[in-house]
Amino acid sequence: MGKPPKMTIPTQLVLRAFLDDPTREMYGLEICAAAGLASGTIHPILARFKGIGWLESWFEDIDPHEAARPRRRYYRLTPDGAEHARLALAKAYSDVSKLAALRTKTASSGA
Template structure:
């Protein structure tokens, strides 16, 4: 499912927002604010994550006339998406962390 998913710094920032609270459903502007991204950058990332099966989305139940604002589309990680997100962020961290930060093999224990 995750083949071809670009793990950019922006994608990692979005995934970290979701991983901060797995039970929370978040709407786009909220995610953009917490990830430090413009909404124009966010929505293509969310679309890719949803297409990969990492994220699911749904519209809030009330109509905009009841809410006094446009309806929000909410996003949350799927169970598989949470596992994939953790693994992807750990792998990205390993790729970008200088090897000097890791102990030499056999030096611990």
């Protein structure tokens, strides 16, 4: 596994979309809808996840002329990727919680 990605809000949204059903196969527009993000935002994230081994991908086996649409590229979390995604989201949530607690403590102390 490669270095974990920076846990930006879009990255977290994509991971949450996959973790809703970790064995589900999704194609780009499904991921966009589930994460609430544009295609131009999710595809670089998907490429990073694929590069570090968190996702696997493949093109569906159809004839684009018969289907009257381009082939779809499907993505799915790898078993290791699902575990790493859960841990990364938990850490990101913990980090945000610590910052919020620190802000509350600082604000109440009058600093």
